Amino acid sequence: MFETILDEEERGQVGIGTLIVFIAMVLVAAIAAGVLINTAGFLQSQAESTGQESTDLVSERIEVTSPVGIVGSESDGELESIKLTVTGAPGADQIDLSETTIQAVGPNGQANLVFTTREADGSTTIDPNTDNYATRIDKGEFAVLKDGTLQDGSQAVISEDEQYTIVVNPAAEPFGDLDGTDTSSGVYDGGSYTFAHGDDNAVFGQSDESSVEIVSPAGATTSVELRAPDLFNTDGEAVRL
Incomplete structure (x- = not known):
């Protein structure tokens, strides 16, 4: 029912490939998260600036x-x-x-x-x-x-x-x-x-x-x-x- 892998070298190669794919996925996710955080920070700063300008247009009159x-x-x-x-x-x-x-x-x-x-x-x-x-x-x-x-x-x-x-x-x-x-x-x-x-x-x-x-x-x-x-x-x- 279960296949026994006797070739130790082949078993090791499969493990390294999986690890490389996993690391690549982690790196992509980290980069994407960094982009999202930077974008969110920029949008927040822009929103605060726009909000202040809008407030000034009303109050600084x-x-x-x-x-x-x-x-x-x-x-x-x-x-x-x-x-x-x-x-x-x-x-x-x-x-x-x-x-x-x-x-x-x-x-x-x-x-x-x-x-x-x-x-x-x-x-x-x-x-x-x-x-x-x-x-x-x-x-x-x-x-x-x-x-x-x-x-x-x-x-x-x-x-x-x-x-x-x-x-x-x-x-x-x-x-x-x-x-x-x-x-x-x-x-x-x-x-x-x-x-x-x-x-x-x-x-x-x-x-x-x-x-x-x-x-x-x-x-x-x-x-x-x-x-x-x-x-x-x-x-x-x-x-x-």
Whole structure:
């Protein structure tokens, strides 16, 4: 019933072959397991990164609590400044406003605005105590104030429930018609604007509308629609936009 193997050499060869096949199977299984572990680790890391980015897009967002305009000329229906009071969204970490960008579409086209502390001439620091200082901010730029004080790059950082004010020039593109401002054009002198194109209606004002998107350093976007009232009453008054 059972075959007796008398050839010892043949019996040994069969054992070695089986062992080689077994070792090969173990090696293949080990390599496959290593690949699976590495792939799982990579996918986990990628998932964590994607999850963090998705969380940042929701939480690291800037909220606009009060968009207002300051009337520069009631008779001309023009603003001298546009101010956006901002704070961090609930749960947000610190948000650096100097690394924030503003994508604006207005009556005179579209533009991307970046942080600045300088007037349009590039050499003068913005002084919020100067009358009509906002009209000295160049196109494509915005300034940041806190409690009426200009903030530099290291100070313009939102944390907890702090509020800051973003200020833009309503006479500069895309809000107004100025394609650039300096000491001879685009500056409000207390009585009238000097326009780059000689257009008496080149400043954001009565009934004008603009769309603004504030993009935080994490990429979170806040959209704001600005619409000036149809009628201004008094020079220097604050109007809701």
